[in-house]
Structure formats: structure tokens, C-alpha cells
Amino acid sequence: MDKRSIFAAVVAAALLVLAAPAAATADVGAGTVRVVDRDVDYTPDKPKEPSLAGSRVDVVCLRDAPWITFEVTLTDPDRQSTGDRAVLVISDGTHEVSLPLGTLASGRVAGSVLWPGAAVSGGVGTGWPGWVYEGGQWRETAGNFAWTRGDVRAWIRVDPELAVPLAYPPATSGCAAPTGSIQGRLAATGTSGDILLPLVLAGAGAAAVGLVVVLSVRRRHRV
Template sequence: MPAVRMKSLKIVAGALVAAALVVAPLVTAGATADGPTAPPTAAVADGVPQLVKWVPKSNGAAYWEDLYSAHMVKCYKVDGPNSSGHGSVSTDGKTVTLNRFDQSWPGDHWELLVIKAGDLWNSVIVHPAAGVAYDSPVNNGGQQAQVSHWIVCKGQTPEDQPRAVTPTLTWTLPSCEGEGELFQTAGVTWLSAPGANGSTIWMATPAPGNVFPQGVPTQWTVPDLSKLTENCGSDEPEQQPRPQTSESSRTTVDCTSATATVRTTTTTAEFVWDETAETWQPGEPSSSEVETDRPLTQAELGTCPLVPGEIQSVCVGDVPYLGYAVSLPEGLVVDSSTPVTITFVNPDGEDYVVANQPLSGKLLWPGASDGNPKMWPGWDLVDGEYVQTDGNFAWTRAGVTVEFEVNPTYATEVEYPQATVLCANPPVGSGDEPAGTPTSTDAEALAVTGGGVSPIIVAAGGTALLAGVAVVAIAAYRRRHARAE
């Protein structure tokens, strides 16, 4: 047959095939055996797998080259679940992943990927993307089958279409003899911007007439290559690690001098080169100590005890009181003129607590009353007569611990006035004098000496102190936190 006629027939045949590709229905995962026998055309969405009915001749790479000759493709077949320089099959044998397209290869992009599995279908992907795991087709049982072979084709973008370019950027570390190098894909416009820690951010955009495939990276961060020099044969790395350091401190509070002593211990371990392990190792640690003094903080002053003055029971007329004076630790500042809380500690029950008191003054004894009728602790008024009782704070008569608290605390034991003192008990019996009333001589003596009454007690309204003062056992004041560490 003449050559001209053969060429005409080939053109006609190609047109028929192209027409068949346009009108042939594409097959999905649920397609039947009546699906198309030709691959999808470039009109199909890029990177979308399509099931195409298997025919024996579709097993050859030339079959696909003929169908895609318009893009000047070169196809390669890989038998079985094997890998090649173009891509690889997963360990379970059910997916194929292409490598990044090398611009030194024929063509300029991946044109086609054909995955054969089972005995019914080819899975055909037009313009597959590198790095994507494409599934094999299903077998006649509807299960994903093992890859029996796969075919990959390279394409050349026609001159009237944008050329597909995959941007890549790699670099080498500087050696002892030279500097590091960057390798950037041609046909790409590269822009740079400074990054963190001396690095450089490179951004890629297509040069005129070129396009990037979908999903390819377009930005890279390149470290400062001048700081990544390869080891030039030295027995030690270029930079010794910084020493390991740790600090600990201990604070001692002295309330007497209102100072705090801080002892700071610093431990340092230098790194030394280990010839055997060929690495830096922490050396023996060494310690140093520094001691400094500073004034106490308000919080620290709050741990110091109150400073006591005279604290004792007193009588004003026939009424018992607690007279007291305490001072704040030197330097402590409070925001109230009545910061003191006074507590009579009940060893067997509920305490008696009075808040918002000044730093010095007198406080009516628990169970006592200076009004009408007057009352005394351990006594009750029944049918107009005073009778003794275990109630009405009788527990305060045998010596009681009294605590004074602002934030600092002070505690001491205070004795109730003795029975011979005028204010100890109420008047009882047939007479008008209270039981245990002192003689006139005793009264005169009390009036003269004051019975040891503290000068902190001031008789209100000019009232004289008529009764004596009980024996007071003022214990050495205790400190809640005499020395805080």
C-alpha cells in the first residue's frame, strides 16, 4: 500500500480513537464489564484516578505511548510490586507513589500513571502528582488487589501551553576547602527573605511560560551554612558546650536584728572531651557559696512574734479586767489602729476571742460585767442571789493562757485575781460585803501600793483602782517563728 495512503489511514484511525475517548463513559469503582477500553483523556481532572477496562494490549508501554503521542511521551513498565527510580510500591503491594520529576529526564512532567491489579481494570491517572500514594484497582470480588505491574509516562508540554516545572532547592554543607552551595531549579523565579537564627527563606514562583504542578512545595528555609561547617578532621568539635550550672539558696530570718541572711550556692560542671566516646561529657562539679544580708520583708516580719509589755489581771473598782501592752516587730506595718485579736484559750472547750483591739489597753474579763447587775466569772445570779457555777467562764479563774495576735503572735499565762481581792467574787451572804472582803487596813494598803498595778492601766473617767492585782506569771514569750529558714 502506498505510504501516503498508510499515513491517511493512521490519521483517520487516530481521529476515531480520539472520538471514542471523548464519548466513552468513564468507569468508577462500581463499574461493570461494559466500561471503556481506552484510557481517559487530558480533559479528565488532573490527578483523579479513573478505572479503565483491562485489555491484553494495555499491558505494554507502547500502547500508552501511541495513545498519548500528542505529548511526545515516553512510558516505562515495572513488573510486579517492584520499585524503580521513577517510583515505588507500598509494602502491602496495593499503592504506587511516584518520585519527584527530575528535570534532567525526557519531557518536563509526569503525564500518566497506569496501575494494573486483578483481572478487570487498570487504574489510570492523568498528570499524577509526585508523593501521592495511588490505590490499585479492585478485583472481581470487589476487593483492592495486589499490583501486578505499573506503567508511568513522561510528557512534554506543547509549546503553546505553559511548561510544567517542579521547583526544587537543595544545598550542600561547606567543607574545609570551600563554601556551601545552593542548587535551584531553572525556569523558576526565586525570592529570598531573612529568617530566624541567620537562616534564609527562599520562595519560588513560576517564570513566565511555566506552571507548577499542584501540591508542590514553594518555600524552603535554608540554615546559615557558615555555621554548619563539616568536621575537618579535628579530634574535637569546634564549639565546647556551655557549662551546666545550678543554683540553690537558703534564707535565715533573724527577728531580733530584723535582717535575713541569704546563702546562695552555685554548682558548675564544665564539659570535657571524652576520647573513648568521642563526645563531650560533664566533668566533676564544683560549688561556690555567697552570703548576703538584707532587711526582712513585710511577709517575713509577719512571722516574727509580738514584743510583750506588762500583761496582768487588774481590778477597776470591783470589776476584773485584763490589762496588756504589746508592740509590733520593728519595721512591720499594719493598716489598722486596732489590729490585735485576744484569745483566752479554753483547754477543754471553745475559746473566748475578742478581735479589733488596740496594741495596749484593758479588756473586761470573760464572764464579768461592769453594768447592772454586775457579774463575775464562775458565778451566776439566781433569784436575786449570786451562786457559784461551773459555767460563765469559770475555767478562766485557775490561770488561763492568753494569746495576742496581729499576724505575729504572743502568748502568756495570766492568773485571775485572788479571792482576797475586792473584785474576785460578788457579795454573798447576809451582809452587804462580798466574801473575802479585805479589812480596812488591807484596803488602805492596796490603795497606797496599787497592788502592783501596771502603769499601762488608766482608770477611765478618773476612777481609782480599788482592788489589787493578782500574782501574774508572765512566761517567757514564745515565738511562733523565731527563725524562718
């Protein structure tokens, strides 16, 4: 083969390489070959967003005290969450309160907290939202988180957030509200002591009148 033929072959080979739509490189090592196509855009997998799915809150009454029980579960396979402290946020659109629930361990935390405005002593309820003890009597007030007994929204916040249903429990035998009397308890119906007292007096008066009538009738029969 003469020099012209060799030169023509080299030029043809160079043109083929330049005209190729994609160039490839091979990495050889440990008996493996990896081919990388430089004309293909590489798009990494999108990380999965963290989720609080399955987390929940409930309201229970224990010895006249309203408690919020909770179970928070964070699913974060790609470690996208930037927080590890769970908080329960309650709002009526005007007011807002945040209740710390604790620090997540292995993506989970569970427990219970008192309803805002509630208090206990020796495990027994001694304070309730919207009530204040003054002058030996319980009185309703617009303070002490009274708004939490109305229509509220709630959500668990870690990173991300999750809306959860929540409402103040109705009066029951296990979750009584305070009374106007010094004894500090209401019946399960929620009737105040100021209303109960006249009813008791009226009942006692009616019983006394009935007793007088019965005795009078008996005396007439004897005569």
C-alpha cells in the same frame, strides 16, 4: 592565610565556646556591665517570719472588777502576716473563749478588756465569773465562765500566735468577789455572807454576856 587555615580557626573558636563550663552574657547600658552566670542557681532570700515578740498581757483589779490589760506588737519586715486583728484566746483544754483586742495600727494595739464573765456599772464591778445573782443573793455557778478561774492557757492570735501567762487574780481589797448577801460584796478573804452572819451573831452574844458579868461584879463591889 588560605581558606583552610581560616576554616580551622573558626572551628577551633566554636569548639572553645561550646566547651566552656559557663556561658556569660553582658548587658551594657548607662555605662555599666552586668555579667550573669547561667550555670549558677539563683536562690532568693528567705522572707523573715512575722513575730509577736514583746507582746504581753497583765491582770489588774480596779474597783472590784478584774481587767486584762494588753500590748500587742507585730514585727513583720517582709509583710508575711495575713491578719491585722488581735485576739486573746483563753482555754482550759475543754472550754475556749476569744476576746477581741482590736485592729493593729502600724503593727501595734494596746488597751484593756474585762475578764470573761465580769461586768461593771459606772466603773464598779457588778459581775464575776462563776457567780450569778438570783433571788437577792449571789450564788456560785458552774456557768458564767467559772472555768476561767482555774488552770488556763492563753495566747495572743494575729498571724502568728504567741503564748502568754494568764491567771485569774486572787481576792484582794481592790478585786473583791460577790457575797451571798444582797449587798453584793465579799471581804478580801473571799468569805461568803452565809459564813459571816453566824460569826457576827456569835460575837454579839459573847459581848452581851461579858457586859452582864462586868455589871454584876461592879454591883458586888459597891455592896
